[in-house]
Amino acid sequence: MPKTSLQKQTLFSQPIRQAPQYIPTVQAPVYRASTIIFKNTDALTQRHWTDDYDYSYGTHGTPTTYTLADQIALLEGADHCLLAPSGLSAINLVNSALLDSGDEVWIPDNIYDPNHAHLNALNKKYGIILKVYTPTDVDSIEFGDKAKLIWIEAAGSVTLEFPDVIGIIKKAQAHQVLTALDNTWGAGLAFCAFDLDDQHLAVDISVHALTKYPSGGGDILMGSICTKNRTLHQQLLHMHALQGISVSGDDVAQINRSLPSMSLRYQQHQNNTQMILTYLVACTEFAQVLHPSLSNHAGHAYWQHICKDGQGAGLVSVIFKTEYDLKKIQQFCNALKLFRLGFSWGGPTSLVMYYNLKEMRQCSTAHLADGWLVRFCIGLESPEDLIEDIQQALAQL
Structure with a gap:
């Protein structure tokens, strides 16, 4: 008696031969599962x-x-x-x-x-x-x-x-x-x-x-x-x-x-940030540059004690002087070419975002200058290119 279509499908779902399920590889196998089958x-x-x-x-x-x-x-x-x-x-x-x-x-x-x-x-x-x-x-x-x-x-x-x-x-x-x-x-x-x-x-x-x-x-x-x-x-x-x-x-x-590759990338983010930090500190447009490695930064001593190897990640923020209003801050962010406007950090692409500190804090912020804050998330591009990007955006102000 010939097999029905359903019987053929059932037959093919139970192959006579099965490839070995475990082999040594550099990357572990990827399991995709909702149901997991119990042996007994x-x-x-x-x-x-x-x-x-x-x-x-x-x-x-x-x-x-x-x-x-x-x-x-x-x-x-x-x-x-x-x-x-x-x-x-x-x-x-x-x-x-x-x-x-x-x-x-x-x-x-x-x-x-x-x-x-x-x-x-x-x-x-x-x-x-x-x-x-x-x-x-x-x-x-x-x-x-x-x-x-x-x-x-x-x-x-x-x-x-x-x-x-x-x-x-x-x-x-x-x-x-x-x-x-x-x-x-x-x-x-x-x-x-x-x-x-x-x-x-x-x-x-x-x-x-x-x-x-x-x-x-x-x-x-x-x-x-x-x-x-x-x-x-x-x-x-x-x-x-x-x-x-x-x-x-x-x-x-x-x-x-x-x-x-995480530790290598983290170190490169930090290296790039330190080069850019040196440039930012010298800029006259900023009332304050924020990074834990700076000696005048809030909590610098605590950072120095905990991060004994001087690790500083890939974030640095600046506070523009008060003569730069919201329109100017938005103009600066829009003028950047390598820095992209977006949240998050830790990826290969450098990001920028602006914040109004007066809307964010409840306690005293006497340690922070007045003005709009811009945060740079430093990626893995050439730091020289990133500095040039900030320079050209500042020049347009």
């Missing part, structure tokens, strides 16, 4: 969501995603790592997992604005108590009885103040307050968030926008949450599972591919 019922019933490698469903993890998580944990000096679809998603996961109604959370005045917006939303909806501190002044932090979490940003991503990381952690530990560091700027390379001094002082959580330096291409969105404390990791992992947070295997493979 024992494998199904004996698994648990707290297993180091829980192969039960695609959202929990695959060899591809766990490989990247392990690499990021190693980079950061942590024991555990979770992946999220973006840096902001990673930040929101920490807030959602740790904060309950009535809890007090502290943020620096230079915090990443979307994190501030998320915490404001939690404040309005669930009664989270939101407090703001001056990042370079530990005395501006006065923990209440409900204090649960404090965010640290080193350095601030716009004005680049470098906080007293060690002082903040010590004060938080004395009050049993969890510390969460946005470590995107340092990227696990400028300093180790889990081994900060001779006493191995550490943050509780390090959040990292892998979108930036780990990706390096300006084309992948992803974030990570690293910890050393297993109990804390499982608390975050539980919320990670409840929210169905997952990342694309293809995106993960791209970052896995970029990681081996």
